[in-house]
Amino acid sequence: MSDVPLDPALDPALDPALDPALDPALEVITVVDEDDNVVDEVPRGEAYARGLRHRCVFIQARDAEGRVFVHRRTATKLVFPSMYDMFVGGVVGAGESYDRAALREAEEELGVHGLPLPTPLFKFLYDDGAGKTWFSYLYEVRCELPVRPQVEEVAWHAFLTDEELERRLGTWEWVPDGLDAYRRLRAFRSA
Template identity: 40%
Template sequence: MCSVDEVVERVDAQDRALGPVSRRDAVRKGWLHRIAVAVCHDRQGRILVHRRADQVSRFPGCYEVGIGGALGVGESYEQAATRELEEELGVSVAVRYRFKFLNRSGLSPHWLGVCDAVVPRAVMPNSGEVAWHGWLNESDLPRILQEWTFTPDSPEILHRYFGDRPDGTSVR
């Protein structure tokens, strides 16, 4: 959850820490910082998709494939993703780091670390963050990405997430 005075680390183009700054300044000035998300799936392989609450400051009402937020100073991508899963879904589960990329979509550029997590189907979303959630089959994702309004980074997250599979199939 992003508070007004949230402190994040400003980083460079190689994701090396430069020092603490307010997230508000990082976004306003276009400074690179770090965000972590977890792509959640159940034991049957379905992906959790959620709609952001209407009162959130960034992309209210948009659908999203990752649960996440900004890394605090000194926090790893895995630690931030774990914390965000607890805050937004009410679950405490292990996450696995998958990859990161320099994300230039959205409000400001940032390094986006993508983790994944197997979560129980019964989650207790924070209504201040999550307005709706549902479990979708991977085969439904290409159509849903076209029909619903997603956050700018969701299509790229899914493309990269599924794109590294040995069979080469990918969600687009």
């Protein structure tokens, strides 16, 4: 053991301000190439700032009646603050599979435990049109448990019928990647 004092700037355990749970920009995520092969692991904030291609999961959650979970993101979100989304989900962490990330994100954002493993539907490359891309795996899950969404993630939520959701597409401000995923999902289901 060294007599040299540890530098809190190098050890999140010694400096709570460096805890990824308190600052999502510090969460380490997987960076991938154009074929979705892992090439690096970097903090989320760095990946976003540098426009590095990474992995995301989108999970459409439906209740026992088949209604879709819809929510408005909090104003403190790193990406697309205060916008509406018809998916729960997020980035795939370093060393994490798409499937594991889908279950983790669904349970975290819905505020439940014991969900069935979300069913994978398809993967696509999202391009924001400004040079930033991410591989996105789309899943679906049935959530028959009472939801308690994370207050840090979700400002408002409701379960909407497909018809109610469609009516709001032109009137609410939706996250662009979620809207793209939703259009792809509709095409997938009608094929």
